[in-house]
Amino acid sequence: MTAKELLQVTSRIGSMLIEYGAEIYRVEDSINRIAAAYGFSDGANRIEVFAIPTSLIITVNEGDDPPLTQTRRITNRGTNLDRVDKLNNLSRFICTEKPDISVISKHLEEISNRRVYNVFVQVLSYAVVGSVFTLFFGGGAVEALFSGLISMLLFSVSSFVNRVKPSVFFQSVICSVVCASLAVIISRLGLTDGFDKVIIGASMNLVPGITLTNCMRDFIAGDFLAGLYTLIEALLVAAGMAIGAASAIALFTML
Amino acid sequence: MQVNDVFQQVVLPCIYSFIASIAFGVQFNIKLRHMIAAGIGGMLCQFIFLAFEFSGTNEMLCYFFSAAAVSMYSEVMARRIHVPVNMYLVIGIIPLVPGGAIYNTMITLIGGDINLFSQRFTNTIGMAGAIAMGVFAVSSIVRLVRLIMKKAI
Numbered sequence: 544m545t546a547k548e549l550l551q552v553t554s555r556i557g558s559m560l561i562e563y564g565a566e567i568y569r570v571e572d573s574i575n576r577i578a579a580a581y582g583f584s585d586g587a588n589r590i591e592v593f594a595i596p597t598s599l600i601i602t603v604n605e606g607d608d609p610p611l612t613q614t615r616r617i618t619n620r621g622t623n624l625d626r627v628d629k630l631n632n633l634s635r636f637i638c639t640e641k642p643d644i645s646v647i648s649k650h651l652e653e654i655s656n657r658r659v660y661n662v663f664v665q666v667l668s669y670a671v672v673g674s675v676f677t678l679f680f681g682g683g684a685v686e687a688l689f690s691g692l693i694s695m696l697l698f699s700v701s702s703f704v705n706r707v708k709p710s711v712f713f714q715s716v717i718c719s720v721v722c723a724s725l726a727v728i729i730s731r732l733g734l735t736d737g738f739d740k741v742i743i744g745a746s747m748n749l750v751p752g753i754t755l756t757n758c759m760r761d762f763i764a765g766d767f768l769a770g771l772y773t774l775i776e777a778l779l780v781a782a783g784m785a786i787g788a789a790s791a792i793a794l795f796t797m798l
Numbered sequence: 799m800q801v802n803d804v805f806q807q808v809v810l811p812c813i814y815s816f817i818a819s820i821a822f823g824v825q826f827n828i829k830l831r832h833m834i835a836a837g838i839g840g841m842l843c844q845f846i847f848l849a850f851e852f853s854g855t856n857e858m859l860c861y862f863f864s865a866a867a868v869s870m871y872s873e874v875m876a877r878r879i880h881v882p883v884n885m886y887l888v889i890g891i892i893p894l895v896p897g898g899a900i901y902n903t904m905i906t907l908i909g910g911d912i913n914l915f916s917q918r919f920t921n922t923i924g925m926a927g928a929i930a931m932g933v934f935a936v937s938s939i940v941r942l943v944r945l946i947m948k949k950a951i
Contacts, residue, residue: 564826566884623827624885631882659827668824671817679814680898739905743897747818750895753826756888759930763937785904793908 544581546605548644550613553577553590555651557599558615560630564622566757568764570594573634574601580638596620596772622753629654669694669748677744686735690744693725697748712779718749719787727795742788751780808848815844815893822889832885835875839890843868847894858928864894865932873940887933896925 544552553574560570571592578590583603593600599615633650636642660668673694674687682690700721704714722745723738730738754777761770819840823833847864851857872886903918 564884565882569882622825624882624888625827625829628832628881628885632880635880660824664824668821671821672825675814675818675821676897679811679818679893739901743901746901747892747895747897748825750892750897752822752888752892752895753884756884756891756933759933760884760887760937763934763941781900785900788901789904789908792905796908 544641544644546583546603546608546611549578549581549583549590550601550603550611552644552647553592554599554601554613554615556630556634557592557594557601558617559651559655560627561594561596561599561617562620563626563630564620564624564753564757565627565630566760566764567594567596567766567769568761569627569631570599571766573631577634577637578603580641595769596776623659624753626654626657629657666695666698669698672748673697673745675744676747677740680740680743682740682744683736686737686740687744689726689729689735690741693722693729693741693745694748696725697722697745701749710779711776712783715749715780715783716787719746719784720791722746722749723788723791724795727792731795738792746784746788749780749784751777754780808845808852811848812841812844816841819889819892822892826888828885828889832881836886836889839868839871839875839886840893842871843890844893858924861894861896861925861928862932862935865891865929866936867932868894869933869936873936883937891929891933894929896922899925 556577557570557574560573561567571594574592574594575590578584582588583590583605587604587606589604591602591604597617599617600612602610602612604610633647633654636650637647670691674691677687677690678684697718701714701718704717709717723742726735726738726741726745729735729741735741754773758770758773758777761767761773816837819837820833823836828836843864846867847860850860850863855863868890869887872883872890875881875886876883899918899922903915903922906915906918
């Protein structure tokens with residue numbers, strides 16, 4: 544495999560890993576291992592990787608040739624742990640089998656076309672999370688029902704907001720305002736006893752679980768820059784949730 | 799303790815965590831065959847939390863030990879079936895998120911009682927810190943053991 548091909552393969556795998564929500568440690572480690580499998584480990588032939596959650600820089604040195612560098616800016620990050628798992632398997636496969644670039648491209652194409660759950664199942668999962676957490680935090684059956692309904696609406700709101708792409712902070716503020724206002728309105732109509740359990744349950748859908756876990760794991764691995772980035776993102780999302788719910792509740796108490 | 803109480807205080811929360819963990823698995827796009835194991839992680843986490851709470855341990859320590867337990871579970875499962883640790887850790891830790899505490903902190907802020915707010919705020923931060931420390935402790939030890947094993951071979 545030539546340096547150029549290696550650069551293509553590793554930058555594609557690395558950016559896919561970051562986009563699907565892998566830890567930065569995993570990204571750098573996979574790229575280094577793949578390069579080592581093709582003999583780019585140290586000395587004149589080597590690879591240098593720098594990854595943070597928003598960009599990926601890879602430089603390949605081969606002999607006396609001028610080094611090749613590729614930068615990838617990552618703007619669109621989501622969570623798809625199934626594809627992370629498959630990419631992980633692929634990089635293990637590359638390390639043992641050392642296949643051609645055409646084989647790797649075919650595998651990558653397959654992974655990026657793997658099925659995700661359809662919209663109906665996703666809406667259902669939001670509803671289940673909302674109502675189960677309402678019961679978990681001590682709500683009654685009626686509250687759980689309304690929490691499930693609000694969560695379903697929250698799915699459409701969050702996917703709509705996702706398309707407009709404001710900052711993560713503003714995104715969670717909007718979702719939280721919608722969730723809290725609906726809960727307060729329902730309780731004002733006399734359908735539920737209080738709105739607090741409904742809000743807690745439905746808001747669990749917005750908790751930045753993957754961001755927090757990645758933050759902890761990046762700090763453990765020593766990638767402090769990536770850890771700080773994800774920590775700030777998680778804190779902003781949490782603050783947005785609190786501010787959104789607080790402003791909605793405060794507004795309705797004044798009315 | 800009555801049978802009914804056990805059901806209300808132990809069995810129900812565990813079942814709830816199991817179902818919620820599976821639903822979160824759908825949101826994170828985890829395939830069906832990993833989902834049951836991830837759900838068991840969430841249930842285990844909740845069960846250990848309740849066990850420590852029932853024995854009268856300090857609340858922070860409950861969070862610490864249950865986070866450490868679920869971290870251990872996900873490390874072991876990840877080694878056994880060769881998947882990223884994240885897959886089980888993210889889902890297992892979700893039932894520990896102190897949603898009620900965060901909400902109450904926010905409500906006292908709206909109410910304007912700044913003393914109670916600062917008390918509850920510190921408490922919530924402590925819970926989050928305890929969870930993070932639980933994961934930190936186990937993951938660091940596992941990492942250290944793997945490094946030593948790699949050096950030894």
